[in-house]
Amino acid sequence: LGAVKNVTVSFNLGKWFASIQTEREVETPVHPSTGIVGIDMGIARFATLSDGSHFAPLNSFKRQEKALVKAQRAMSRKQKFSNNWKKAKANVQKIHARIGNARRDYLHKATTTISKNHAMVCIEDLQVRNMSKSASGTTETPGKNVKAKSGLNKAILDQGWYEFRRQLDYKLAWNGGQLIAVPPRNTSRTCPCCGHIAKENRLSQARFECVECGFEENADLVGAINVLRAGHARLACAETSPAGWGVGPRTHRSDSCDYRLSAVGILVL
Ligand SMILES: [Zn+2]
Numbered sequence: 001l002g003a004v005k006n007v008t009v010s011f012n013l014g015k016w017f018a019s020i021q022t023e024r025e026v027e028t029p030v031h032p033s034t035g036i037v038g039i040d041m042g043i044a045r046f047a048t049l050s051d052g053s054h055f056a057p058l059n060s061f062k063r064q065e066k067a068l069v070k071a072q073r074a075m076s077r078k079q080k081f082s083n084n085w086k087k088a089k090a091n092v093q094k095i096h097a098r099i100g101n102a103r104r105d106y107l108h109k110a111t112t113t114i115s116k117n118h119a120m121v122c123i124e125d126l127q128v129r130n131m132s133k134s135a136s137g138t139t140e141t142p143g144k145n146v147k148a149k150s151g152l153n154k155a156i157l158d159q160g161w162y163e164f165r166r167q168l169d170y171k172l173a174w175n176g177g178q179l180i181a182v183p184p185r186n187t188s189r190t191c192p193c194c195g196h197i198a199k200e201n202r203l204s205q206a207r208f209e210c211v212e213c214g215f216e217e218n219a220d221l222v223g224a225i226n227v228l229r230a231g232h233a234r235l236a237c238a239e240t241s242p243a244g245w246g247v248g249p250r251t252h253r254s255d256s257c258d259y260r261l262s263a264v265g266i267l268v269l
Helices: 061-079 082-115 147-159 161-174 219-238
Strands: 003-012 015-027 036-041 047-050 122-125 177-180 207-209 217-218 259-267
Touching: 036 082, 047 082, 047 219, 061 082, 082 161, 122 161, 122 217, 122 219, 161 177, 177 219, 207 219, 217 219
Parallel strands: 036 122, 122 177
Antiparallel strands: 003 015, 015 259, 036 047, 207 217
């Protein structure tokens, strides 16, 4: 639909792709839902919503990691540029493609579901790019806790948090919804029942128990509820402030805008 702006033909891991970008005028969509939801991002659960639902971890890389290591080892044993080496190399590429496809498919399904069901989505404004920076540091300031951090980095990258947020943002805009980023301060240690803030409230990675009032709940759900509350606070603030930060016309940096939406279709040839 619309005027073709450009066509990009690319070759990736043995397959050709044609990506066609078009432009057309559309009405600003009105989101069918009026609901607002908070999301807590985690390792054990990829995303927990404040309504109690959650998405299982992806871990596609972990599952495929062994197969990849095995294939890479087999390739290294072959004589370079021989026919057997080429076959082994194609196998390595096939596993890489499988990992990428599984991850993309999962993220798209999750972000489509969330952006259709909720008009406003609150998410922690985590600096994913900073969190996934090299844990080893520099020679002047060597990183602490390198092993644990790189494990976490890998899990974050594996689950594509940054991509998740990027997709949510533009899909919500397409549906007439809105993504609200809130500061992550104390979202994991505040009691949603009495408001008491203490790191002792968080007994373990999975369990939350308030030391003040005894309120008990899954820690990820508590995080999602607190993110939702922070989102509400931000909206209330935007309504009373003349600057109206957080609501109003959106300015887009990347691949979507308010009145003119670009549709990108991928065709496998
Ligand atoms: Zn409490």
